Amino acid sequence: MGESAKSFEAINHLDEKFVLSDLKGKKIWLAFYRYASCPLCNLHIHNIIKRFDEVKNLGGIFIPVFQSAPSEVRKYAGKGDLPFQIICDPNEDIYKLYQVGNSYAGFFSPSVMSKGLKAMLSGFMPGKMEGEISRLPSEFIINEEFEIVYRYDGKDIGDHPDIDFILEKLSDKA
Numbered sequence: 001m002g003e004s005a006k007s008f009e010a011i012n013h014l015d016e017k018f019v020l021s022d023l024k025g026k027k028i029w030l031a032f033y034r035y036a037s038c039p040l041c042n043l044h045i046h047n048i049i050k051r052f053d054e055v056k057n058l059g060g061i062f063i064p065v066f067q068s069a070p071s072e073v074r075k076y077a078g079k080g081d082l083p084f085q086i087i088c089d090p091n092e093d094i095y096k097l098y099q100v101g102n103s104y105a106g107f108f109s110p111s112v113m114s115k116g117l118k119a120m121l122s123g124f125m126p127g128k129m130e131g132e133i134s135r136l137p138s139e140f141i142i143n144e145e146f147e148i149v150y151r152y153d154g155k156d157i158g159d160h161p162d163i164d165f166i167l168e169k170l171s172d173k174a
Contacts, residue, residue, distance in 0.1 A: 002149070005030075005142045008094050010065075012085040013073040020063070021146070027060045027170055028142040031160075032100045034135045036068035036076040037127025039119035040112070040158035041137075045077055046122070051163055052083045060170040067092050067131030076127060092131055100138040101153060107134040109156035116158070141169045 005028070007021035020028070033041040048055070048062060055062050065087040066073050073086050089095060106112075120126075137160050141150035150169045152161045 002147050005140070005146050005148050006097050008097055010087045010089055010094060011070060012087055013070045013077070013082075014085065015070050016085070018085065018087055023061055023063075023142075024146045025144050027058065027144060028140075029055065029060050029062045029166060029170060030098075030140040030142060031062070031064045032095060032098065032135075032138045033064055033066050033077075034133070034137070034157060035128070035130040036066050036072040037125075037129070038157075039124035039126050040115055041066070042077055042124040043115075043119040043122055044137075044158075044160050046124070047163060049083060051167075054167055055170065056083075058167060058170040063087060065089050065094055067095065067135060069130075072128065072130065090130065095132075095135070098138065098140070101136045102132050102134040103136055103156070104134045106136050106154065106156040106159070112156050112158050119158075139166065141166070141172075 009019050012018045062084045066077060067089055069090045070088045073088055077086055136157060137154040139152045139161055140148050143149045154160060
């Protein structure tokens with residue numbers, strides 16, 4: 001990898017300005033999700049919240065991006081007290097900047113059904129769909145020099161790397 005991260009300006013779920021390059025000198029976990037009411041995305045966010053102290057202890061900053069407006073993020077993904085901000089990209093400009101893919105095969109993947117059922121049984125129900133419904137998740141680790149040292153592109157709409165693996169990447173000195 002070693003490619004420079006691309007900075008962007010956006011609005012977070014609290015309608016505040018966010019600039020990625022303001023985080024230069026820090027370890028960044030940049031994660032792209034689908035729309036704010038996606039049950040698969042919200043289950044993953046919920047699991048990260050449960051382990052967020054581990055991210056902080058490694059000096060990591062978690063920056064999730066949703067293809068929804070702030071009001072929708074607050075309604076679904078941004079419920080309660082979040083230990084991090086969520087970036088809102090309803091025009092999907094940041095998705096294009098980072099070349100985040102989409103796949104209808106990944107939308108209809110058999111594993112999505114079991115992941116979706118697990119998410120709904122955990123209380124994350126589907127809601128208003130926004131943006132590209134076949135959007136695949138992508139996750140990046142950006143080091144202190146603002147270089148991308150790891151990239152993961154999901155194979156289906158619920159395919160995220162294991163949190164333990166991300167924590168290992170955040171602890172790397174690469």
